[in-house]
Amino acid sequence: MSQSNIFFDRKHIWHPYSSMVKPLPCYIIKSAKGVYLKLKHGSSIIDGMSSWWSTIHGYNHPILNNALKNQIKKMSHIMFGGITHPSAISLCRKLISLTPKKLDCVFLSDSGSVAIEVAIKMLIQYWRSLGQKRKLFLTIRDGYHGDTFAAMSISDPKNSIHRIYHNFLPKNLFAKSPISAFNKTWNSNDLISFKYLIEKNSSKIAGVILEPIVQGVGGMNFYHPNYLKKIKILCDYYHIPIVFDEIATGFGRTGKLFAFEHANVIPDILCLGKAITGGTITLAATLTSRKIANIISESKIGCFMHGPTYMANPLACAVANANIKMIQTNKWKIQVSNIEKQLCDSLLPLISHPRVIDARVLGAIGVIECSKLINIAMIQKFFVKKGVWIRPFKKLIYIVPPYIINSNQLKMLTDAISVALNNSAFFI
Template sequence: MTSEPAIRELLRLDAAHVWHPYGPMPATVPPLLVEEASGVRLRLADGRELVDGMSSWWAAIHGYRNPVLDAALAEQASRMSHVMFGGLTHEPAIRLATTLVDLTPEGLEHVFLCDSGSVSVEVALKMCLQYWRSLGRRDKVRMLTWRGGYHGDTFHPMSVCDPEGGMHALWRGVLPEQLFVPTPPSGFGTPVDESYVDTLVRAVEEHADELAAVVVEPVVQGAGGMRFHNPAYLRVLREVTREHDVLLVFDEIATGFGRTGALFAADHAGVAPDVLCVGKALTGGYLTMAATLCTRRVADGISRGEVPVLAHGPTFMGNPLAAAVANASLDLLSEGTWRDEVRRVERKLREGLAPAAAVPGVVDVRVLGAIGVLQLDHAVDLAVATEELTSRGVWLRPFRDLIYTMPPYITSDADLELVTEAMVDTAKVA
């Protein structure tokens, strides 16, 4: 345990110099100082332990200090930590790309390794735009998406985030203006709304000549509002985009690798996009890495263009350390126990969050796979909620009107009970 004077000095330096995500400088809510993490627990410098119900922003699906992932990282570091990917290649990246092709929906054959999820969306949009330019269709430059989405914080992905409710409204007039249809009707298992189907179809039909792609988060809209929708709408999009010669992009950065109960959210619909983005859980939360996959059609189209290369190349593309730990994480998933784990987590979340339906101010309780959400009729006071949660030994990061959890798949029943009880009680005071 770190001494009290050392903790105070570190937090003083943090407040003076460190700009944390989605916060002012200096921060108005002081961060907690983490000293160690193991299993599903974060040990703070002051000795307290918190159950991490966030999987470090949905990435640490196997928990912390997993012996398999630790060993993969150490073994790779003993041979090569990094080498440039331009003109060179290596076994961890080759194996990772091959495995991703095998695991993802059929037809995705080519893999571009990226630095982060937001960059993978940036690359996906660039792929779509460059594809149509290579075919001489320079009029196809716009994207269509539905409201309530979130696709990252880099420039072009911000343009397909929700233009009103999201944090990127600040950039209206600077970002490219994309086309938006209403938010898909809520509910994973709710009946298909035929009028909404008509809205989707009509939007693509009317704008097909200017559309490069339709870009959506399949089944679960993440940071835009933690909404679930019927997978049937993905089948509608696949049919209408194929019919009208528009590319289809699925952003599975949050949903990929088992989070919704299927390996990929697209599997719920039984369809494959032209371009797929994955990230977050790709490395089990150990290192930043993402990937953009595309079909042979997209790759061939770009390769036939006036500029026959994809105009993108991150310095740390294909980093061997990240690729090696990603391979180890995917190997753990290939053992198949994750399905049982996610089903167990889903069951415990349903049981534990059910009492929240009777709490004043809670307007919705929803669970899908290893995702549990309480939606309130008012914005959550982050400082009050954090104090309440940490006092109960739980780490969550509420936002807007949501108190939610996306825990590691290995979280025990007892710890899931701790998390859900803390969520319900926090809904009463936050």
């Protein structure tokens, strides 16, 4: 890419969570294969982010590529209104077979944030069909569910990246996030805030929405499975549907196929995305129970009022089918277990570092929480020089590597983090 194109990118193209006046530096990627991103000058860096949790089998995987090639020979896209196709039918069969029996109705969309919007609209329409105008949602602080408006309204309004929109968004209910960590002692006091809010507002709440076990952008917290179990009991008692946002954690990332399996509970609605296509093309799914689907469908309106243009895109469905077929071989279980062990050995000892508040690992997720904000531009430049791609945010350095990463490649990631902690210039 010429220097003029680099200048054009910097001047005219808006990148995620960045500024047009003082944008973060962008690194030009010519190609990608396996765990490597190839830079414009020919050197390669190891991807520690799986392109934001999605590319679990690595880049340019021949099975996934072939699925796309075979599908595009037939058709790349058709509308889903009044038309169906084999790739969508096959995908929905697979999703229903992978998830709890209760979840047997599938709505396909084109991004994780939209899958959340769909879930919210489903529950508003569900209660309207029952003759109740419920519109409040209950969740916990430090959560993140996407960047569209309804999704922002259930993300933490004060601590999240969306706080500037707080006064414009619908007002929802936020319980204190649990303090009991995943692998630590359970403290029942964690439930006090949630229990109070659900008891006080039980006749107004349309649904409870949670990221099960792992809170993502809100702070990369791993909370105790007992919390999820107790929340589900409360929801059942008050007959309030519960939505699990597994967009980041679904398909093996936490060591279970879905994070809610750690607590052995089942949601009423399940949202999936990111890794559903192995990181090749955008797709998401919202799965719901037959009960909710029927109540919506038997109302005066008679249908669910949502329909994205690229809903059930044949290319995305075809590659998702191939991806899930790979997942069903269960090779990921060994891969994620090996990653978890090595991350524990490499990252957990860093908790003694003077710049580290906490170090935590769950499945193929490793997190270092620092005591100060991180200078993203400077630390990323350092990481690239070290041959790795890691994208920190706020005070967190975290990695979610592709499952296919080997021990030497993973060591390069964790070594780079360890060395970076020693440089005061990377912290504000």
